[in-house]
Amino acid sequence: AHLVNFKGTDSVSALVAAKRWYNSNEMPAFSIPAAEHSTITAWGKENEKFAYENMIDQFAGENKIYSVVSDSYNLWNAVSHIWGEQLKEKVIEKGGRLVIRPDSGEPIEVVCRTLEILADKFGYRVNSKGYKVLPDFIRIIQGDGINSNSIEAILNAIMQAGFSVENVNFGMGGGLLQQINRDTMGWAMKASAICINGEWKAIYKDPITSQAKRSKKGILALTKSENEWQTVRIEELNDKENQLRTIFLNGKLLIDESFEQVRQRAE
Structure with a gap:
């Protein structure tokens, strides 16, 4: 993740990861x-x-x-x-x-x-x-x-x-x-919907002891406006484009992008 925006590192494992898992066609970083x-x-x-x-x-x-x-x-x-x-x-x-x-x-x-x-x-x-x-x-x-x-x-x-x-x-x-732990990024991924007998049902957590840990519910979409990104339920998408893409599905990799493509998008 660090190398998306920087080209200096002493972590050889980061170079290996960029080339092995993101098919980097060039040397990802230098020292x-x-x-x-x-x-x-x-x-x-x-x-x-x-x-x-x-x-x-x-x-x-x-x-x-x-x-x-x-x-x-x-x-x-x-x-x-x-x-x-x-x-x-x-x-x-x-x-x-x-x-x-x-x-x-x-x-x-x-x-x-x-x-x-x-x-x-x-x-x-x-x-x-x-x-x-x-x-x-x-x-x-x-x-x-x-x-x-x-x-x-x-x-x-x-x-x-x-x-x-x-x-x-x-x-x-x-x-x-x-210097990282489970709360470093200040977010967590929780199940928001479940399919039972072919029917989707919204699920969520809402602890009375911590409103900060309330999770989103339903099948979610991500929209982009001029100034912000916003997570909405799929039924609230209306005519906006869902920015989420399916990368993995049932154990299969559907989109395989290179490290250079990721860097270009980050710019």
């Missing part, structure tokens, strides 16, 4: 070289600079993007002194784009402070809307503590601090894959 904590800490704390330098040597270059997690020990030292001083010229000379990844702490504070340090060390320009933009060769990615609510709060804080949101990327694989 970039990215350091993980163990690939930094394996060098030892005393060699943190060399761990980062190795990422530059291995993955930097024209039109290339690489990400380096930088909070294994002291994020502020890493951003200010290692990236901002010791490796600054090498980052610039090798080309491409370095994406620094903080991965702990309070996201709003960490992102804004990291932006301030990078702007001080690498400079910035001011865009047409008056916000600061880091040089093209350096950006931030925040993946810790990210969900749909926290992203909005972080974006607001970035702008209040005077920075453009184009400075920051977000990763939320952990949230998408693990």
Whole structure:
């Protein structure tokens, strides 16, 4: 579902699903070289600079993007002194784009402070809307503590601090894959009609203890107007077109669409 609107992922299973079940004719998504904590800490704390330098040597270059997690020990030292001083010229000379990844702490504070340090060390320009933009060769990615609510709060804080949101990327694989439960989407599918001896009968639930759990009844249709979608009973459809389509019927797949078709419709 995430890949319908995005083309970046580190979840190989998502690629397999898009190709296997939705007959994708192209690579559904891509990733970039990215350091993980163990690939930094394996060098030892005393060699943190060399761990980062190795990422530059291995993955930097024209039109290339690489990400380096930088909070294994002291994020502020890493951003200010290692990236901002010791490796600054090498980052610039090798080309491409370095994406620094903080991965702990309070996201709003960490992102804004990291932006301030990078702007001080690498400079910035001011865009047409008056916000600061880091040089093209350096950006931030925040993946810790990210969900749909926290992203909005972080974006607001970035702008209040005077920075453009184009400075920051977000990763939320952990949230998408693990921070879910049966109520995540705020809806449930219930039986609304049953056929007994050839006759259809409307059924529904209406708990006295929770009106929010009352379900719709009857055979349902979906209509589309200029501003909204509306669920109605089939007998209330009148001259409107039912937007629902039968995908599965009695165990058979009736409509088999590609992943590219789904993406195109989502646009």
